[in-house]
Amino acid sequence: MHNDLKKALEVLKSGGIILYPTDTIWGIGCDATNPEAVTRIYNIKKREDSKSMLVLMENPALLDRYVDDVPEIAWDLVEITTTPLTVIYPNAKNLASNLIAEDGSIGIRFTKEKFTSQLLQRFRRPLVSTSANISGKKSPAFFDEISEEIKEQVDYIVEYRQDDTTPSQPSSIIKLGPGGRIDIIRK
Numbered sequence: 001m002h003n004d005l006k007k008a009l010e011v012l013k014s015g016g017i018i019l020y021p022t023d024t025i026w027g028i029g030c031d032a033t034n035p036e037a038v039t040r041i042y043n044i045k046k047r048e049d050s051k052s053m054l055v056l057m058e059n060p061a062l063l064d065r066y067v068d069d070v071p072e073i074a075w076d077l078v079e080i081t082t083t084p085l086t087v088i089y090p091n092a093k094n095l096a097s098n099l100i101a102e103d104g105s106i107g108i109r110f111t112k113e114k115f116t117s118q119l120l121q122r123f124r125r126p127l128v129s130t131s132a133n134i135s136g137k138k139s140p141a142f143f144d145e146i147s148e149e150i151k152e153q154v155d156y157i158v159e160y161r162q163d164d165t166t167p168s169q170p171s172s173i174i175k176l177g178p179g180g181r182i183d184i185i186r187k
Contacts, residue, residue, distance in 0.1 A: 038128060044154070063089075088101075139170060
């Protein structure tokens with residue numbers, strides 16, 4: 001895993017795109033503060049840039065760097081969740097502008113998965129995390145289900161967990177609204 005971390009970091013720091021395992025399914029990722037890298041991911045996925053992507057972080061203490069005025073309920077949600085949960089926060093900041101939704105929001109998930117946690121600790125910036133598929137196609141459950149088209153367009157493919165066939169699911173998604181309102185987007 002050490003070699004994977006080193007190579008993935010080099011690629012991310014140079015503005016590149018990685019294919020990597022997450023706490024849910026395999027993802028395509030880049031530096032969430034780099035608009036050119038974000039544009040490349042939209043192009044790889046053939047996805048409209050009006051459809052925002054989420055970011056992974058490993059430390060909730062960093063949330064204030066990327067969300068202006070974090071709703072109080074968010075801290076409770078982050079603390080009590082036991083399964084992968086993406087929370088859509090209002091008022092995103094300090095991220096690539098083409099990553100932030102039209103309403104100014106951003107989806108953030110805190111990972112506890114070994115590889116991504118270590119990668120994020122070393123990278124010290126959020127990482128784009130979007131499913132490793134062409135937009136509108138089925139999300140791959142395992143590495144072997146990722147299309148060659150995706151694999152050919154990334155700059156580095158992480159070797160760690162390529163043979164893992166443990167069943168996984170995309171994260172649940174909730175959106176925080178004014179006055180502590182919570183909307184369930186995906187269970």
